[in-house]
Amino acid sequence: MVSSGALNTNGRTISVTGNFSTQSTGVLTMALAADSLRVTGNVTFAGGSSAPSAGVITAGGNFTQATSSTAFAPTGTHHTVLNGSGTQNISFANPTTSFFRRLEVQAISHTVVLQTNAQVTDSLTMFPGGAAATMNGAGTSQRLTIGGLLSMGSGTASPTLTPPVVELSVTPAITGGSFSPDTTVFNASMATLPTGGGIAYKSIRINTTGAMTFFGSPSITKDLVITSGSFSVPANSTFVALGKLRISGTGVLTMTGVNGTMTVGDSAIFGGGSETGQLTAGTLKVAGNFVQTGNVSSFAPSTAHTTQFTGTGTQTISFANPTTSFFDSLVVNKGVGIPLPLLQLQSDVLVNRGMVMQNSDSLASQSAQKITIGGVLRIINSTTHPQFRPLVASLAQAPNIDSIFSVVFSPDTTVYTGTMMLPTGSTVAYKSVRVNATDTVSSPGNVTYNGDLIVSSGAYLLFSGQDSVAGFLRTEGTGGLKLGCSDCTAIIAVRDSAVFAGGSSLLTNFSTLRMRGNFVQRGAATALRAEPGATQEFAGTAAQTIGFANPDSTSAGSQFGNLKITNASSGSVTLATKVFALGQLTTADTTSNRTLFGSGNDLSVRGLSGGGCLACTGGPYKLTLNNVPLVVDTSAIIGSFRDVTWTNMSASATFFWLRRAGGPAGTMTFPNLTFPSTPPNPGLYVRADQIGTGSPFVTVILTGTSPAAASNGGRTSSSGGASISWSP
Numbered sequence: 001m002v003s004s005g006a007l008n009t010n011g012r013t014i015s016v017t018g019n020f021s022t023q024s025t026g027v028l029t030m031a032l033a034a035d036s037l038r039v040t041g042n043v044t045f046a047g048g049s050s051a052p053s054a055g056v057i058t059a060g061g062n063f064t065q066a067t068s069s070t071a072f073a074p075t076g077t078h079h080t081v082l083n084g085s086g087t088q089n090i091s092f093a094n095p096t097t098s099f100f101r102r103l104e105v106q107a108i109s110h111t112v113v114l115q116t117n118a119q120v121t122d123s124l125t126m127f128p129g130g131a132a133a134t135m136n137g138a139g140t141s142q143r144l145t146i147g148g149l150l151s152m153g154s155g156t157a158s159p160t161l162t163p164p165v166v167e168l169s170v171t172p173a174i175t176g177g178s179f180s181p182d183t184t185v186f187n188a189s190m191a192t193l194p195t196g197g198g199i200a201y202k203s204i205r206i207n208t209t210g211a212m213t214f215f216g217s218p219s220i221t222k223d224l225v226i227t228s229g230s231f232s233v234p235a236n237s238t239f240v241a242l243g244k245l246r247i248s249g250t251g252v253l254t255m256t257g258v259n260g261t262m263t264v265g266d267s268a269i270f271g272g273g274s275e276t277g278q279l280t281a282g283t284l285k286v287a288g289n290f291v292q293t294g295n296v297s298s299f300a301p302s303t304a305h306t307t308q309f310t311g312t313g314t315q316t317i318s319f320a321n322p323t324t325s326f327f328d329s330l331v332v333n334k335g336v337g338i339p340l341p342l343l344q345l346q347s348d349v350l351v352n353r354g355m356v357m358q359n360s361d362s363l364a365s366q367s368a369q370k371i372t373i374g375g376v377l378r379i380i381n382s383t384t385h386p387q388f389r390p391l392v393a394s395l396a397q398a399p400n401i402d403s404i405f406s407v408v409f410s411p412d413t414t415v416y417t418g419t420m421m422l423p424t425g426s427t428v429a430y431k432s433v434r435v436n437a438t439d440t441v442s443s444p445g446n447v448t449y450n451g452d453l454i455v456s457s458g459a460y461l462l463f464s465g466q467d468s469v470a471g472f473l474r475t476e477g478t479g480g481l482k483l484g485c486s487d488c489t490a491i492i493a494v495r496d497s498a499v500f501a502g503g504s505s506l507l508t509n510f511s512t513l514r515m516r517g518n519f520v521q522r523g524a525a526t527a528l529r530a531e532p533g534a535t536q537e538f539a540g541t542a543a544q545t546i547g548f549a550n551p552d553s554t555s556a557g558s559q560f561g562n563l564k565i566t567n568a569s570s571g572s573v574t575l576a577t578k579v580f581a582l583g584q585l586t587t588a589d590t591t592s593n594r595t596l597f598g599s600g601n602d603l604s605v606r607g608l609s610g611g612g613c614l615a616c617t618g619g620p621y622k623l624t625l626n627n628v629p630l631v632v633d634t635s636a637i638i639g640s641f642r643d644v645t646w647t648n649m650s651a652s653a654t655f656f657w658l659r660r661a662g663g664p665a666g667t668m669t670f671p672n673l674t675f676p677s678t679p680p681n682p683g684l685y686v687r688a689d690q691i692g693t694g695s696p697f698v699t700v701i702l703t704g705t706s707p708a709a710a711s712n713g714g715r716t717s718s719s720g721g722a723s724i725s726w727s728p
Contacts, residue, residue: 002026002047009035009055016040019061022047022071030055030078045072045098052078052101062089069094074101079122084110089138091115100124102148105133105159114142114163123148128155128176137163140182146170152177158198174199182222186212189229193218203243206231206251214239224264226251226272233260233282241265245286247272248294255282255305267291270299270325279305279328287311289318296321301328302352309343309360310334316366318346326350329375332360332386345369345390354378357386365391365412376400379408379427394436401427413451416441419458432471435460435479443467445490453494455479455502466491472517475502475527484511484534500527500558507561509533516540518547521558525550532582532606534561543571546579553580553604553633563605565623568592575601575628584609585630593621598628600650606634608641622674629653635663637698638670645674651683658688658700660722665696672704679713690720697721704728 002022007014008029013036020037021044022028028050030037035055042061049068053076061084065072071094074080079102082088088110092098099119105112107129114137124146126133135144143165150168152159154176162178167185172194180200186193187207193214203222206212208229214237222243224231228250233239235257242265247253251272255262260282268286271294279301285308292299299319301307308331309315319325330351332343345365354375357363359382363371370392377399379386385405394415401409401423410429416422419439424447432451435441437458445465452471453460456479463485473494475481479502484490490511497517507513507530514537521528527550530536538544544567550557562583567573574597584607587594596603603625611623620643627648632638646655655675658668675685688700700718702725709726716724 002028009037011035013038019044021045022050024048028052030057030074033077047071049073051075054078056081058083059088060084062091064089065092065094065098067093069097072098074099076101078102079104081106082110082112083108086110088112089115090118092118095119095143105135107131107155107157107159108133109157110134111136113138114144117143117145119145119147121147123151125151126153126159126161126177128153128158130156132157132159132177134160135163136160140164143167144181149173152179152198154198193231204241211254223266226253230254230278233257233262235260235281237261238263244269244288247298249273252278253284254278255284255301256280257282258304261285264288269293271295272298274298274300275325276300277302281305283308283331285310286315289316292319292321292325294320296324299325299327301326303328305329306331308333314342314344316344316346317349319349320347322348322350326352327355329353330355332357332363334360345371348372351375356380357388358382359384360386362387362389364389367391370394370415373397379403398423401425403427422447440482452496453492455481462490462492464488464490466493468492469494469496472496472499473515474499475505476523478503480527481505482508483513484508502527504529507531507534507536509561511535512537514539515544518545520547521551522549525552525557526555528558528560529555530559530561530582532561534583535564536560536562536581537564537566538573539566540569540573541567542569544573545576546573547576548579549577551578551580553582562586563603565594565596568594570595572596575599575603578602579604581605583607586610587623593624595624595626596628597626600627600629600653602629602631604631604633606632607636608632608638610640611642611644625655629655629657631657631659633659633661635661637664637666638668642671642673644670644672647676649676649680649683651678651680653680653683654687655680655684656686657684658686658722659691660689660698661691663696663698665698667699667701669701669703673702674706675712677707677711679707679711679715681713681715683715684717685712685715686724686726687717688722688724689718690722692720697723699723699725701725702727 003024003026006027006029011032011034015038017040019041020039026047030052038058040060043059044064046066049070052074058081081104083106095117102122103120103124105126107127109131112135144163145167150172152174158177160178165183166181169188174197177198183203185205189210201220206226211230213232217238219240224241225246230252232254236259238261240263244266245264245268248271263285267288269291274297276297280303283306305328343363349371351373356378358380371390372394376397379401381402389410392413393411396418398420406426407429408427413432415434421442430449435455440459443462447467449469453469455475456477459480461482493514498515499520501523504526509531512535559580563581564586572595585605587610624645708728
């Protein structure tokens with residue numbers, strides 16, 4: 001025992017058959033290569049600061065450092081030899097400031113147990129020989145840090161190194177024995193992951209200053225953690241981590257070689273440095289969850305990189321930065337003959353290139369998450385029933401669906417951003433669709449939307465057939481709708497409202513927009529342009545409203561073609577603004593009463609067809625214009641307009657105004673028109689104007705009119721060769 005002062009071996013060998021210790025202020029001095037302290041029993045440094053710089057301490061028992069934080073801090077060429085025949089315990093109270101310089105474990109059948117963390121600032125050598133030495137930890141947290149070379153050889157009996165954690169700063173020389181710590185940490189710069197020999201990695205932590213790669217196809221049973229530096233998967237090679245892949249700090253994973261594969265048996269967590277330019281080839285296979293966090297580009301593959309989800313349990317995807325971190329290509333292929341669970345989006349997800357689903361079950365959102373796919377989504381026929389049903393899917397190209405199963409594509413909202421023909425068929429069940437393209441998204445016709453159809457940019461084009469929208473139809477932004485063609489019959493049936501608030505939309509002749517909700521035009525002045533032969537039908541079973549922000553009969557504003565009223569409800573249809581129709585005002589049939597409310601707003605049309613039917617079976621049926629001044633601009637002879645009642649009209653309004661420019665001479669007969677009994681003043685019941693010099697004469701004949709001519713107060717007017725005959 002050295003309790004004060006210094007014991008200096010001074011080039012000699014000191015043998016102790018019992019125990020050796022320093023206590024209080026005592027220290028050991030060893031400065032010469034020939035210095036040797038041989039202790040059969042335990043060695044304890046609990047005194048002052050001992051810093052031997054040369055020589056050797058040989059211990060047959062336990063090795064302990066206590067009390068002073070630098071009670072044992074050797075330097076230079078000093079080394080410690082453990083040669084006990086039983087169990088030898090190593091314990092450091094201060095393992096960062098007290099340590100071994102060089103440590104040797106002799107080939108004796110004994111076990112060295114780390115009771116605490118321990119540090120070897122230079123080399124650790126475990127010798128092979130006639131008996132096997134083992135070094136392990138007393139628990140699950142002991143860490144052995146080796147600053148120099150770890151050497152383990154092979155022999156008749158080979159050593160075993162299995163503490164919970166081993167930290168290496170130099171490529172080890174392991175040619176035999178068993179090296180299998182729970183976690184191996186690589187510090188400093190190390191170009192190649194050591195493999196072969198007796199190495200059996202469990203967890204690996206990369207904490208280097210440079211790039212590390214590997215040869216062959218190593219496999220580890222637990223986690224791969226990269227906290228600094230980079231870990232590179234070379235071409236045509238595979239690295240398997242049966243646990244997690246976790247990247248943090250400034251660490252990055254590099255995959256730039258073709259056919260390089262990183263296989264992860266559990267979750268992949270990217271929270272390290274920027275991966276921009278680091279992941280350009282190969283495949284990352286993930287059997288657990290996927291998480292991106294930390295640096296905004298901590299997962300940013302490109303060029304030809306693929307991420308594949310392979311797990312047999314539910315897997316989740318979460319991006320903290322879903323616009324700057326993303327997938328390049330995404331594959332969901334979980335294998336054949338296994339139970340197929342959910343792949344759940346817990347954040348928005350961006351896939352820059354394509355996505356493939358095969359041998360999988362469902363991709364879905366946890367709540368409001370969106371997946372954006374820049375390439376083609378392929379759903380491939382397989383032994384399973386893959387279903388693509390996120391809350392929102394944004395697709396730049398039409399999906400390619402090859403499946404024998406029905407309804408495999410059913411997002412709550414599908415956003416199309418590229419020019420395409422919409423896919424349809426039994427495998428597709430659209431809910432809401434949004435067109436957000438720079439060009440045209442075309443419907444093949446007969447498409448059903450169980451939600452809304454929204455056009456935000458580009459154009460939605462339906463040439464022929466009938467599309468059905470269970471929700472509302474809306475244009476917004478710069479989006480527009482084109483319905484029909486010069487000789488095509490196209491119908492869009494909208495169960496709710498139609499709102500035109502985007503760029504210009506065009507409804508061509510022979511097309512029909514059928515609505516059960518309200519109609520609104522706002523946004524661009526030409527948000528709805530209609531050719532005369534296009535029909536806008538109001539077919540609701542409850543009150544409907546029509547409102548134009550820019551009503552106009554010219555190309556400078558918005559208008560209807562034919563206005564068809566088939567709503568027979570008590571609320572019927574209300575004009576909230578003036579309305580222009582370049583075609584006819586028509587009713588669908590004569591089997592019910594119909595009312596058009598106007599609040600004094602004019603309805604200007606180019607023709608009339610239908611009306612009511614007082615003599616029909618089950619009748620009389622009437623068309624009632626409730627405070628709707630009706631203006632007809634036409635050059636034709638109107639042949640069918642009857643059984644119409646005006647009510648609640650303003651005394652200053654012209655109830656029925658015919659403005660005729662050109663056209664043949666002739667007679668127009670309107671039976672059974674009913675007006676309020678009190679003549680308007682200064683307004684008119686009926687006005688007929690033949691416009692233009694030399695225009696032919698036209699006679700307007702009113703039959704069965706109420707009130708009778710004798711009671712109409714003379715509230716009619718005609719000009720330009722037009723005349724009005726009122727009877728009785």
